Amino acid sequence: MTRRILAALVVALAVVAPAAASEQNPTVSELERELICPTCHETLAASTSPIAERMRAFIRARIAAGDTKSEIKDKLVEQFGESVLAAPPKSGFNLLAWLLPLVGIVLAAGIVGFLAYRWSRSRKAEELGPSADGRLGLDPELERRLDEELARYDV
Amino acid sequence: MPGRLRIALQAAAVLVVALLLALLGWKVFNPDEAPDAGRPAPNFTLPHLNSDEPVSLASFRGKAVVLNFWASWCGPCKDEAPLLESAWNRYKDQGVVVLGVDAQDFDVDAQRFVDRAGITYPVVRDKHGSTLGHYGVTGFPETWFIDAEGRIVGEHVAGPLTEEDLERNIKIALGRPA
Numbered sequence: 001m002t003r004r005i006l007a008a009l010v011v012a013l014a015v016v017a018p019a020a021a022s023e024q025n026p027t028v029s030e031l032e033r034e035l036i037c038p039t040c041h042e043t044l045a046a047s048t049s050p051i052a053e054r055m056r057a058f059i060r061a062r063i064a065a066g067d068t069k070s071e072i073k074d075k076l077v078e079q080f081g082e083s084v085l086a087a088p089p090k091s092g093f094n095l096l097a098w099l100l101p102l103v104g105i106v107l108a109a110g111i112v113g114f115l116a117y118r119w120s121r122s123r124k125a126e127e128l129g130p131s132a133d134g135r136l137g138l139d140p141e142l143e144r145r146l147d148e149e150l151a152r153y154d155v
Numbered sequence: 156m157p158g159r160l161r162i163a164l165q166a167a168a169v170l171v172v173a174l175l176l177a178l179l180g181w182k183v184f185n186p187d188e189a190p191d192a193g194r195p196a197p198n199f200t201l202p203h204l205n206s207d208e209p210v211s212l213a214s215f216r217g218k219a220v221v222l223n224f225w226a227s228w229c230g231p232c233k234d235e236a237p238l239l240e241s242a243w244n245r246y247k248d249q250g251v252v253v254l255g256v257d258a259q260d261f262d263v264d265a266q267r268f269v270d271r272a273g274i275t276y277p278v279v280r281d282k283h284g285s286t287l288g289h290y291g292v293t294g295f296p297e298t299w300f301i302d303a304e305g306r307i308v309g310e311h312v313a314g315p316l317t318e319e320d321l322e323r324n325i326k327i328a329l330g331r332p333a
Contacts, residue, residue, distance in 0.1 A: 038259045038284065039259050050228040050229070051226070051228050051259055051260070054228055054261065054264070058261070078282075079260075079261055079262065079282060080259065080282065080283070081282055081283035081284070083283070
């Protein structure tokens, strides 16, 4: 048990430590991939426009001044708005952009699971064939309607 | 699948498709393009570059407006700034306002540009570029002329202005024979 807890802690550290290091000591190239040039709507990494050059110079200056990644991004958002971020922030209304795809995946998995369950049940009923009283393993609603239809011809 | 659930799912799917079609239609009929001459100039309220005080285009109603979109990193904007400043000094007592809109820029760069070019006409800061779509601005500089009734008049100059462009269009905006 102790070993398992230790292993989990090591894995958690392996994930969290690089993220924390990147937050405290960001590089120009990683910020270039996470920010958008406001005039050409490409990432800074892909853009050679004058404003992209100016933003790169700003990022270099802020890194040299010891700013964290979040501080640099916040300053750029203050200047150009949130559209400067390549990915929406994980807060407020923008959180929906992160959550909706997950909700969609969970919903789709639920629907597929439900349909697969129904399909496997109907296959089972078909394989079992007619029940002891000679009736087919039909859907109760369908069976009720069938009985009604047959009753009409019952003379 | 029960009948009601199936109908509900079909209705939801139809609703989603209808919403997407409505969005497509809205974008087709409301594209981000330059307004035609004679149409009302899209209004905006933006902070003044120096004071952060809100400045509304509508507040200049009754005056002709030279609306100039620029950014400090734009080379041709540096060339035309003296022309605009000179026109402002010549015409400000005749009911003309030159209004600069700085966009896609750093505050400090815009302020430095204004100081170096000796600009004294009002300049507002469009941090998020919200006016660019309404005026169909695709690059800098771009200039529009607006008459005293707030309508777009004259030529839309996409690119650097010449002195002749300015004179001709200011006269049109003032309702004088060009």
